Amino acid sequence: MLELASNKGERSADPALDTSPLAIRGLTVSYGQKPAVFSVDMTVRPGRMTAIIGPNGAGKSTLLKAALGIVKPLSGQVRVFGQPLDAMRARIAYVPQRASVDWDFPTRVIDVVMMGLYRELGLLGRVLGRHRARALDCLDRVGMKDFALRQIGQLSGGQQQRVFLARALAQGADLYLLDEPFAGVDAATEKAIISVLKGLRAEGKTVVVVHHDLATVRDYFDDVFLIATRKVAEGPVETTFTAETLQATYGGRLATAQVDQLSQALG
Amino acid sequence: MSGSEFVPLSLTPMLIGLFAAVACALPGNYLVLRRQALIGDAISHVVLPGIVVAFLLTGMVATWPMMLGAAGAAVLAVALIEGVRRLGRIEPGAAMGVVFTSMFAAGVLLLEQSDTSSVHLDVEHALYGNLESLIWLDATGWASVIDPEALAGLPPELMRMAVTLVGVGLFIALFWRALKISTFDEGFARTLGIRTGVLGLGLVIVAAVAAVAAFDAVGSIIVIAMFICPPAAARLMTDRLERQIGWSVVFAALAAVLGYVLAGYGPLWLGGQDAVSAAGMIATVAGLILALAARFGPCRKRAGAPAV
Numbered sequence: 001m002l003e004l005a006s007n008k009g010e011r012s013a014d015p016a017l018d019t020s021p022l023a024i025r026g027l028t029v030s031y032g033q034k035p036a037v038f039s040v041d042m043t044v045r046p047g048r049m050t051a052i053i054g055p056n057g058a059g060k061s062t063l064l065k066a067a068l069g070i071v072k073p074l075s076g077q078v079r080v081f082g083q084p085l086d087a088m089r090a091r092i093a094y095v096p097q098r099a100s101v102d103w104d105f106p107t108r109v110i111d112v113v114m115m116g117l118y119r120e121l122g123l124l125g126r127v128l129g130r131h132r133a134r135a136l137d138c139l140d141r142v143g144m145k146d147f148a149l150r151q152i153g154q155l156s157g158g159q160q161q162r163v164f165l166a167r168a169l170a171q172g173a174d175l176y177l178l179d180e181p182f183a184g185v186d187a188a189t190e191k192a193i194i195s196v197l198k199g200l201r202a203e204g205k206t207v208v209v210v211h212h213d214l215a216t217v218r219d220y221f222d223d224v225f226l227i228a229t230r231k232v233a234e235g236p237v238e239t240t241f242t243a244e245t246l247q248a249t250y251g252g253r254l255a256t257a258q259v260d261q262l263s264q265a266l267g
Numbered sequence: 268m269s270g271s272e273f274v275p276l277s278l279t280p281m282l283i284g285l286f287a288a289v290a291c292a293l294p295g296n297y298l299v300l301r302r303q304a305l306i307g308d309a310i311s312h313v314v315l316p317g318i319v320v321a322f323l324l325t326g327m328v329a330t331w332p333m334m335l336g337a338a339g340a341a342v343l344a345v346a347l348i349e350g351v352r353r354l355g356r357i358e359p360g361a362a363m364g365v366v367f368t369s370m371f372a373a374g375v376l377l378l379e380q381s382d383t384s385s386v387h388l389d390v391e392h393a394l395y396g397n398l399e400s401l402i403w404l405d406a407t408g409w410a411s412v413i414d415p416e417a418l419a420g421l422p423p424e425l426m427r428m429a430v431t432l433v434g435v436g437l438f439i440a441l442f443w444r445a446l447k448i449s450t451f452d453e454g455f456a457r458t459l460g461i462r463t464g465v466l467g468l469g470l471v472i473v474a475a476v477a478a479v480a481a482f483d484a485v486g487s488i489i490v491i492a493m494f495i496c497p498p499a500a501a502r503l504m505t506d507r508l509e510r511q512i513g514w515s516v517v518f519a520a521l522a523a524v525l526g527y528v529l530a531g532y533g534p535l536w537l538g539g540q541d542a543v544s545a546a547g548m549i550a551t552v553a554g555l556i557l558a559l560a561a562r563f564g565p566c567r568k569r570a571g572a573p574a575v
Contacts, residue, residue, distance in 0.1 A: 032356070068458045086460065094458040101452045105300065106508045106566075115448050118459045123445060151506035151566075167455075 016043045018082040021175045021206040022067060027076030029059070029066045036062040040076070040231045044175075047204050048222040049197060051211040053241075055250050058228045060210045061097065061179050068094055068177060080175065090119050093173035095164045097180050103153045109163050110148040113138055116170030138169040141199075143192050158189030165193055176200060178209045182216075194220055217241055270409040277531065279403040279425055284489070284523040284549055286428040287481040290435045291493035292519035294474040296512050299498045300450050303359055306345075306471060307494035309367035310478045311487035313344040315374030323381055330423070334483055341475035344370055349468065398485050398527070398545040401425070424484040431480040438473045439512075442466060447508055485546055492550035493519055500557040503564030518560075522553035 017023045022044040029037040037059035044050055052060045065071045067078050069085050080088035093116070113135040114127065121127065139145045142162040147155065152163065161181055168176060176197070182190050197207050197220075211217065217224060217237060224241045226232040226249040233245040291307070298304045314337035321336025344366050352362040405411065405420030412418075439446065449456035449463040456463050474494070481490045501514035526549030531542045 065454065068454075070454045070457045089458065089460045092458065094455060096452060096454050100454060102300075105451045106502060106506050106511050107447075107451065108507060111507075112451075115452070115455070118444065118448060118461075121444065123442065153506075 017077075017079045019046075020044055020079070021046050021081055022177075022208065023079045024063075024067060025077040025079075027063070027066055027078070028074045029062050029071055030074050031062075035074075035229060037066065037073075037227075038230050040227065042067075042225055042231065042234065044206060044208055045223060046206050047201065049201050049207045049209065049220065050223040050225055051209050051217050051221040051237075052225045052227060053211055053214070053217065053249065054227040054232075058249070060227060063227060064177055064179055064208070064210055068092065091174045093168035093171035093176045095168045095176070095178040095181055098157060098161050098164060098183070103155075103160060105152065107152060108148070109139065109144065109150050109152055109155070110135055112152060112163055113166045113170050116167040119171070135166075135170055138166040139163075141169060141196055142166045156186070158185035161185050162189055162192060165196060169196070174205055176205060176207045178207070180210050180212060182211065182213060214246070271407055274408055274411055275403050275406040277527070278406070279422055280398045280401045280545065281524060281527045283401055283422070283425050283428050283484050284398055284527055284545065285520055286425075286432045287485045287489055288493045288497070288519035288523040288549065288553075289516050290428065290432040290477040291474075291481055291490050292497040292515045293435050293439055293512065294470060294477060295494040296498040296501070296508075296515050297446060297450055297470055298474060298494060299502065300508075301467075303363075303471070304495045304498075305360055305363050306348075306474060307478060307491045309344060309348065309363040310341045310475050311482065311491055312367040312371035313340045313374075314479060314482060316340055316370055316377055317343075317374075319374055319377045319381065323377075330483065334479060337479045337482065338476060340370065341479055342472055345468065345471045345475055398549075399531075399542070401484065427480055428484050431477055435473055435477050438469070442469070446470065485549075488546050488550045492553045493522075496550075496553035496557045497522065500553075500560035500564070503560040503566055506566050518553070518556050522549050522556055526550070526552040 014023075014025070017025070020043045022042070024040060024042040027037055027040045027042075028035055036057075040059075040063060042063070052063065054060050062071060066073045066076070067085075069078075078085050081091060085092075110132070114131065116138070117127075117131055117135065121131065136145060136148060139148055142165050144159060144162050144166060147159065147163075152160065155163065165178075165181065168178070178197075181193055185193070197209070200207055201222075209221070211221070218241065221237055223235065224237050225234045226240070226245050228249050228251070232249045233240050295304065295307070298306055317336040317338070317340025318333050319336075320340070321332040324336075325332040347366045347370075348359070348362045351357070351365055352359055355362065401422045401424055403411075403417075403421055405417040407417070445456070445461050445466055448459065449461055449466055453463050478487075478490045478494075481493075497515040497518035498511070500518050501511045504514045505511050527545050529552065530545040530548035533548070534541060534543055
């Protein structure tokens, strides 16, 4: 045992770092003076759907962006499937917030989905028929195949969101990170997205979603991660998504009436 | 017009104008989409201190030191703009405004303080260019195009501009896919492992080099116009980036050739005596093309509102 421990160094002290699809330790991110995320630990469990929940400005998106290397953390460690992020990029798919891009950009739906094949195609690789077929198949899975040749600005918000999801599917990843995929979408889109995500889970993929709708947490997710700049709680929905943890996460911002309502819904 | 008149007097200026226009329009597509089109203005101002410093160091008015000085100043400005933008957390337009006015002011002070009054540092030349003077005196007609002796007398600006255009084209062809993804969705591009900061800096440096080469040949008016007008007009013609870039090349070439011809012969057709500035006319034609595209282009509706 002693020999094993010395061989593996600090790894054996925290086995989740070696096995979890996404393990974060001591992550602090700051924009200017005020930290957006402070000393957060997170351990995502494989093959499950995890919701990141918290009030506006609680650092949900920032946590995701730091995990993906989009924003630079002040400190902390990120491990993806036991490896540093850069070694595992091919196994991660990302769906940014819909509002983060200019949908007036001159491109078509199919071209956006093809962007998901970048790691496969590389800088100069030729686009072959099978690449196009895969992009179309991903569009089909989100019910957008008929829109392949549309300019992206002609789509509704929900359709744009589905195109982003199709792009992530094209990445063929094992870990899917989605930033507010249900924000401002129609009911049909929400249903289509959740059924695709559940399909991924059935294939053994891991899904992490920044989520804002407390009413659907119980239906959609296996695990929750509650954050208000610092981590509040983490664990299975049944045991962790409670009136107490919600009150601790949202503080006065969540009206007592809402908490009561949720407590009833939670039984 | 016969070849013996056209080839020596008009062929080279027209080609130089054409190469300069296309070399600026190509990166301009990405700059416009990234809301960085003002960089053309910025670079046109910051080259002044670069040229003055180059003159002070070398003591002569020669092309290469001046171009190196200008390019150095442009790259320094690009780095400063990025620095101000990141440290100050302000939008790129404001960062450009701060940097280029300060550097231009420093250039004016430098010019005034140093003993350059005896030398003719021609600011006007930098602004309007001397396209009409880039003639090919060794040419006698179309036959000169394959005559090595006559070709040796080609104005050096032609070769410089051609090499610049090839360089710009290579950069865009090589990084086509990465440029497109990072221009559309920078965060996503980073998760793919694309180094968007380096790529963005590379794009602006390529634009700066194209601008400096074009200043030397055709002046800053064409540069500023070509960074914006052909790409903006092209955007109104199509909803696909590939085609937008094609259209921007067509518009830039059209503006260069038509502008040059109109400047040389337009006043004569109207009964006037003298030709007008070719650089000014080329920029004007580019503006007119943009106006026409804004009025008649098929994709001029802002997409913002959903159609379904």
